[in-house]
Amino acid sequence: MTADDERPDPAEMLALMKDQQRSIEGQRGAFVPLILLSWGVAWLIGFGALWLIDGPGDAFSLPIWIAAAVFIALLVGAGVLSTVFGIRSSRGLRTGKDAAFVGLVYGQAWWVGSLAIFALGQALVFNGMDVDILRIFYPSAYIFFAGLMYVMAAAIWKAIPMLILGGWSILVSVLAPFAGYPTQHLVYALAGGGGFLIVALWSWIWTRRARRRLSLGTRS
Amino acid sequence: MTELDPVIHAAARLRITAALAMLDTDESITFPRLQELLAMTAGNLSTHLRKLEDADYVGVEKTHRGRTPITYVQLTTTGRRAFEDYTRTLRTVLGEQS
Numbered sequence: 001m002t003a004d005d006e007r008p009d010p011a012e013m014l015a016l017m018k019d020q021q022r023s024i025e026g027q028r029g030a031f032v033p034l035i036l037l038s039w040g041v042a043w044l045i046g047f048g049a050l051w052l053i054d055g056p057g058d059a060f061s062l063p064i065w066i067a068a069a070v071f072i073a074l075l076v077g078a079g080v081l082s083t084v085f086g087i088r089s090s091r092g093l094r095t096g097k098d099a100a101f102v103g104l105v106y107g108q109a110w111w112v113g114s115l116a117i118f119a120l121g122q123a124l125v126f127n128g129m130d131v132d133i134l135r136i137f138y139p140s141a142y143i144f145f146a147g148l149m150y151v152m153a154a155a156i157w158k159a160i161p162m163l164i165l166g167g168w169s170i171l172v173s174v175l176a177p178f179a180g181y182p183t184q185h186l187v188y189a190l191a192g193g194g195g196f197l198i199v200a201l202w203s204w205i206w207t208r209r210a211r212r213r214l215s216l217g218t219r220s
Numbered sequence: 221m222t223e224l225d226p227v228i229h230a231a232a233r234l235r236i237t238a239a240l241a242m243l244d245t246d247e248s249i250t251f252p253r254l255q256e257l258l259a260m261t262a263g264n265l266s267t268h269l270r271k272l273e274d275a276d277y278v279g280v281e282k283t284h285r286g287r288t289p290i291t292y293v294q295l296t297t298t299g300r301r302a303f304e305d306y307t308r309t310l311r312t313v314l315g316e317q318s
Contacts, residue, residue: 008229008230008231010224010310010314011314013234014307014314014316016231016234017235017238017307017310020234020258021238021239021242023257024239024242024257027257028257091253092254093243093248093249093250094247094248094250094292095244096247097246098246099246099247
């Protein structure tokens with residue numbers, strides 16, 4: 001008899017099965033903390049830069065073009081990182097029709113929704129809203145929309161961290177406008193960016209622990 | 221039914237089956253990626269995949285992307301059922317509430 005033909009202990013086998021699946025979840029989710037970290041940094045520094053335009057009062061003012069450039073560069077960077085890591089995590093997988101449909105609809109919803117929000121803001125101005133109010137409307141509407149998309153992602157892929165992140169984003173997006181301009185940008189930087197960084201740390205601990213599950217147990 | 225399926229009841233094959241059962245029913249995974257996720261040697265993985273294939277638990281599809289050959293692996297319906305039965309039996313044997 002080879003080692004393979006031995007009848008292993010059922011309890012060990014059940015544990016092995018759970019460890020194996022947890023390990024794969026950890027490996028496939030290994031990129032998640034990096035994505036969250038990049039968004040956390042983008043929010044913290046990006047909205048921080050926007051706040052520095054008028055936030056500190058007479059003491060200091062960051063030129064608007066620098067603030068805008070920093071904000072856009074960080075957001076684009078985080079978006080590119082998310083896309084690259086997302087593609088990497090599904091390498092070697094051939095998805096079925098159902099998953100492909102879900103991925104397609106969800107992915108397209110991001111840019112369709114973003115364009116719709118831009119149009120909605122312009123429509124409000126067209127109907128007489130003060131242009132300055134866009135400073136309140138756009139960040140709030142976009143973060144609200146992103147929060148909803150996170151909640152949807154949580155529902156589709158059963159990811160609790162995304163649910164928490166989505167709920168938190170929605171809460172921040174509806175409360176921050178009450179702080180008014182420019183303080184709202186400080187709220188987005190600290191509460192929004194901080195939220196991402198906390199969830200990033202949490203998911204990093206979780207995936208690291210999950211990946212290590214198997215190396216502690218049986219290997220063959 | 222308390223007899224544990226001998227095809228699955230071996231550490232390496234249980235790990236392979238458990239990993240493949242995480243995919244959707246119409247999803248498949250390449251051999252190298254599966255090997256990487258399981259941290260198994262190619263030889264070990266192919267040996268056990270063949271045994272699972274012989275039992276009709278695993279479907280192996282060889283195809284090409286350009287000139288590169290790709291091997292896709294997935295659980296068959298029989299294999300998915302066998303894995304569900306196996307885990308249910310395991311829990312029954314252990315007296316665990318599922």
